[in-house]
Amino acid sequence: xxxxICVDCPVREHALCSSLNDEGVIAxxxxxxxxxxxxxxxxxxxxxxxxxxxxLVSGVLKMVAATADGREQIVGLFYPADFVGEPxxxxxxxxxxxxxxxxxxxxxxxxxxxxxEEHARMENLLLQRTxxxxxxxxxxxxxxxxxxAGEKVAGLLIDMxxxxxxxxxxxxxxxxxxxxxxxxxxxxxxxxxxTIETVxxxxxxxxxxxxxxxxxxxxxxxxxxxxxxxxxxxx
Amino acid sequence: xxxxICVDCPVREHALCSSLNDEGVIAxxxxxxxxxxxxxxxxxxxxxxxxxxxxLVSGVLKMVAATADGREQIVGLFYPADFVGEPxxxxxxxxxxxxxxxxxxxxxxxxxxxxxEEHARMENLLLQRTxxxxxxxxxxxxxxxxxxAGEKVAGLLIDMxxxxxxxxxxxxxxxxxxxxxxxxxxxxxxxxxxTIETVxxxxxxxxxxxxxxxxxxxxxxxxxxxxxxxxxxxx
DNA sequence: CTGTTGCCTTGATCTGAAACAAGGACCCGG
DNA sequence: CCGGGTCCTTGTTTCAGATCAAGGCAACAG
Numbered sequence: 001x002x003x004x005i006c007v008d009c010p011v012r013e014h015a016l017c018s019s020l021n022d023e024g025v026i027a028x029x030x031x032x033x034x035x036x037x038x039x040x041x042x043x044x045x046x047x048x049x050x051x052x053x054x055x056l057v058s059g060v061l062k063m064v065a066a067t068a069d070g071r072e073q074i075v076g077l078f079y080p081a082d083f084v085g086e087p088x089x090x091x092x093x094x095x096x097x098x099x100x101x102x103x104x105x106x107x108x109x110x111x112x113x114x115x116x117e118e119h120a121r122m123e124n125l126l127l128q129r130t131x132x133x134x135x136x137x138x139x140x141x142x143x144x145x146x147x148x149a150g151e152k153v154a155g156l157l158i159d160m161x162x163x164x165x166x167x168x169x170x171x172x173x174x175x176x177x178x179x180x181x182x183x184x185x186x187x188x189x190x191x192x193x194x195t196i197e198t199v200x201x202x203x204x205x206x207x208x209x210x211x212x213x214x215x216x217x218x219x220x221x222x223x224x225x226x227x228x229x230x231x232x233x234x235x
Numbered sequence: 236x237x238x239x240i241c242v243d244c245p246v247r248e249h250a251l252c253s254s255l256n257d258e259g260v261i262a263x264x265x266x267x268x269x270x271x272x273x274x275x276x277x278x279x280x281x282x283x284x285x286x287x288x289x290x291l292v293s294g295v296l297k298m299v300a301a302t303a304d305g306r307e308q309i310v311g312l313f314y315p316a317d318f319v320g321e322p323x324x325x326x327x328x329x330x331x332x333x334x335x336x337x338x339x340x341x342x343x344x345x346x347x348x349x350x351x352e353e354h355a356r357m358e359n360l361l362l363q364r365t366x367x368x369x370x371x372x373x374x375x376x377x378x379x380x381x382x383x384a385g386e387k388v389a390g391l392l393i394d395m396x397x398x399x400x401x402x403x404x405x406x407x408x409x410x411x412x413x414x415x416x417x418x419x420x421x422x423x424x425x426x427x428x429x430t431i432e433t434v435x436x437x438x439x440x441x442x443x444x445x446x447x448x449x450x451x452x453x454x455x456x457x458x459x460x461x462x463x464x465x466x467x468x469x470x
Numbered sequence: 471c472t473g474t475t476g477c478c479t480t481g482a483t484c485t486g487a488a489a490c491a492a493g494g495a496c497c498c499g500g
Numbered sequence: 501c502c503g504g505g506t507c508c509t510t511g512t513t514t515c516a517g518a519t520c521a522a523g524g525c526a527a528c529a530g
Binding site for chain 3: 185196200203
């Protein structure tokens with residue numbers, strides 16, 4: 001039977017742990033440690049020794065790549081149940097920072113690698129997730145390199161809406177949908193490889209075209225999902 | 236003892252197969268089939284069912300992502316010993332095409348997935364390689380989104396020189412090094428998210444600055460590796 | 471109530487790279 | 501030797517998005 005730390009875990013069915021039987025969960029729990037971080041706190045620093053990995057329990061994290069002179073690019077976002085960290089790497093290549101308050105279930109990297117050896121189903125699930133993350137990263141390379149500002153913003157809105165929807169409603173992105181952006185304009189710019197000003201202008205343009213309504217800085221209503229998709233594909 | 240197909244395999248020590256003992260190699264060989272492709276031939280089509288995976292034996296392949304209206308971005312290059320394909324995916328997300336004549340050692344996807352289950356060391360090696368590919372893809376996201384044309388070209392030259400060097404000489408990228416570019420200007424542009432013209436102009440600029448010498452379309456001499464690195468980091 | 475701070479919008483200007491256009495070098499087949 | 505590819509370079513023009521600059525607005529502390 002799973003130990004106490006896990007019984008009320010909100011991501012028990014979705015995180016890597018879902019690959020384990022009760023016995024496995026008990027063994028894994030012995031290696032894990034819960035950790036809470038506050039918004040803005042950095043969990044892993046690029047260049048530091050890769051000592052821990054983690055399953056994200058709640059909150060949102062960003063992974064940031066940076067040039068020597070300080071230009072930054074968000075190269076990954078992590079949501080609850082996602083796996084974070086770089087097993088088999090000696091040091092972290094990127095910095096991981098909390099966008100919101102967050103809760104992590106951390107494991108030491110070495111013991112985790114060893115644990116994988118003995119739990120093939122978890123290793124396999126990690127492989128499948130890594131392959132999916134790789135596919136997603138490649139898709140984003142296309143987007144960063146070849147889409148216009150308008151396409152990028154529209155695409156990101158669709159992604160975020162889908163993710164927000166999945167939490168509250170069944171899928172199907174049609175007819176007015178209202179949700180809160182999980183990030184600031186600045187973070188959107190960092191994800192899309194643009195500047196804050198350009199993101200803001202594109203949102204204003206979308207509003208002017210009657211595709212969106214904006215209220216406050218964070219709340220968005222998609223008034224015309226069809227038009228938004230067209231915008232994402234062609235503008 | 237490995238079967239005939241493998242005894243003279245040039246990547247036997249570097250491909251996924253290196254994780255197998257002789258027994259494993261024999262079993263794996265039973266699933267494999269050699270296939271030769273000519274430059275320009277497409278090996279996997281985006282949208283097609285994912286039916287095969289492969290180890291690249293010789294040659295170079297590109298993986299291309301494309302928008303609906305035809306804009307393209309190379310999201311990965313494959314060199315000998317690299318693993319190509321999308322296990323656990325129902326269909327290919329990207330198109331893979333040979334840049335040069337190439338030789339592949341192909342496996343049916345399903346039997347391969349099944350084989351992995353029974354050969355944990357190969358699965359683990361694939362996991363490690365996938366993690367490394369993911370890290371590389373993320374690094375390229377930074378480059379695509381935030382570097383200038385000059386930085387991108389200089390960086391790619393350094394990468395290609397390092398890869399060429401590794402084949403002929405010991406590492407150490409100092410003092411004049413001459414090598415052949417493994418791709419056209421057009422491919423460089425597709426990798427870097429730019430146009431042919433801009434690539435060409437940057438090379439001309441590098442030549443003018445005395446950092447490079449160009450002879451013919453493909454042959455490059457790095458005359459000042461230090462300056463080239465500076466160019467990659469700052470221009 | 472007021473000053474501060476963080477986040478967002480909007481306007482004006484600038485600029486790097488794309489787009490467009492023309493021509494050169496090389497290769498190959500006939 | 502010629503004609504037609506393919507690939508590369510170079511010049512000119514154009515434009516999307518960056519940069520610079522100025523406020524607006526809400527939340528919050530004092």
